[in-house]
Amino acid sequence: MNPVTLNKYQLIIMADDKQVVLERILQVTRYRGFLINGMNAEVNTGNNIATITMSVSSERPITLLIDQINKLIDIKSVKVDNSVAQIKQHSA
């Protein structure tokens, strides 16, 4: 089997603090072929905006996931955190 190159990214997602917004993000991330390596979610109770930081890896381009998460109704923005090094991981 050819080795697969997994690219790792960190996403910063801003979302309205609405029902099941986290489940929606998780479902889209899994379905579109990305592994979740870690995540953190916090809500600003003043403006009801959630900030979700998520580390993902996949052989697929990250734009595929960004575009799909962006389509979710409660999402305000999705950005790749360029300050975190993009690591390439090889697996058989």
Place this chain on the structure above:
Amino acid sequence: MTKSKTLTGGALLFEVLQEHGVQHVFGYPGGAIMPIYDALYDSDVQHYLCRHEQGAAFSAVGYARAAGTVGVCLATSGPGATNLITGLADALADSIPVVAITGQVPTAAMGSDAFQEIDIFGLSLACTKHSFQVTDINELEKVLHQAFEIALEGRHGPVLVDIPKDIQLAEVTQRLNKLSHLKNKVKLPLADISKALDLLTHAKQPILYVGGGVGMANAVDEVRDFAEKTGMPSVSTLKGLGAINPDNENYLGMLGMHGTKTANIAVQECDLLVVVGARFDDRVTGKLDEFAPNAKVIHFDIDTAEINKRRAADAAILGDLKGNLPLLTMPLYISAWQQRLQQMNTDFAWRYDHPGDNIFAPAVLKTVSDLMPSNTCITTDVGQHQMWAAQHMNFDDPSNFLTSGGMGTMGFGLPAAIGAQISRPHDTVIAVSGDGSIMMNVQELATIKRYQIPVKVVLIDNAKLGMVRQWQDLFFDGRLSETDLSDNPDFVMLATAFDIKAKLITKKSEVKAAVEEMLDHDGPYLLQVKIDSAENVWPLVPPNTANDKMMESV
């Protein structure tokens, strides 16, 4: 607005539906949605009782697609809600605006494994564009308005609203504020127009690749104008059929797995693909790496996520097709390319001179197409008959060909035809089905009987799950596993049991008169057409194969 009145949640639902112009809904009552059905009793909204919630969902889809509006379906909690899921998945795959209302157990019982409780809100995540669960009566009106707005905003899709029983019973003051606008999710257009113009003017062998998004964008006129003024040869996806006038001399037919030989060869040889409302589906592209290998791509779409998803675009034009396509509409000088493809169209034209007395399904569907009134709406189920309908029937608008494209759902055709007929009572509606598919939602014959809906059914009967049988013959060494349906019921007797006039034909000499009799009949009619079980759909591009390596026979 200053008007306000106190209503139950159930009554408020129907007030909001009427605000959005909803006249007809499809559904099935049950315990957790009884307050809504009680409110229906006093409402002017007309409800059609389907005989299975899946039928209700597909009727809502057919209604939406035929009329270009939002379809609405209702179901109770638990199994009622789960029975909607296939219809919602179908609507999501084909971008159809549907609002599904589900009853839920009372909020106090939620999460207790109550009778007929299922987490439909959780189940909806993968099969809707968006979903809501209303746990505060004061949120209900806003949520219902948002459901309609989301269903129609950007790329259309289904929205589910789950309403617990106590919320349906609770009283609230309706504010009658029509819409609470969503935040603007539409991105600024990617202004690649100048790049696209450059590609267009340098192309010698361009192809216009037309998808279902054209009808959704209400851009049929603009696409036809583009095709006429540029003279660009065009091909269509399954869902794009009807967008291009079939009489256009440069129209090459459907592309892809069962596309025409000319369409597939032309796409493989083109140097520019102008993609309008299409998404490079795997049934279209065949082996993706070898699809249109020499072509640059101009991609028009409303959905950012479709750009570069399966094929990189050299120029991406995001936004409203209706406004954007005219920017590229201009004469092109490609007469050599046009003439070559026109000659191929002639050389590879369909043939209907099938030997013997047996009925040739493509010829039947061609006869129906030739004899049916203008603006007839055709629905199909899924399988061989679906591909024959796509190949051999002509449609004058995308809203006149309703087929389950993305999800490929057997059982779609009959309930979708019911929805289409209710939305367009003055047009002829014909469901083209197969003997496998019709049994998937055959209970909807009772809906036809109850409301005397004049849907015609052309049942192509080969006593097989024909498309699977064809693949077993071609790709699984003829090991015919579970595809024999020779013990089908007597379909004429079955239809008659539902007070539906029916007829069986078995010889080609009977076809024309039978089709005329069906079309002349005022009420519902089922025409069972017996065909040879060994017939295959040709051409066929085998899986993971380039489109120009199609099989044309065994």
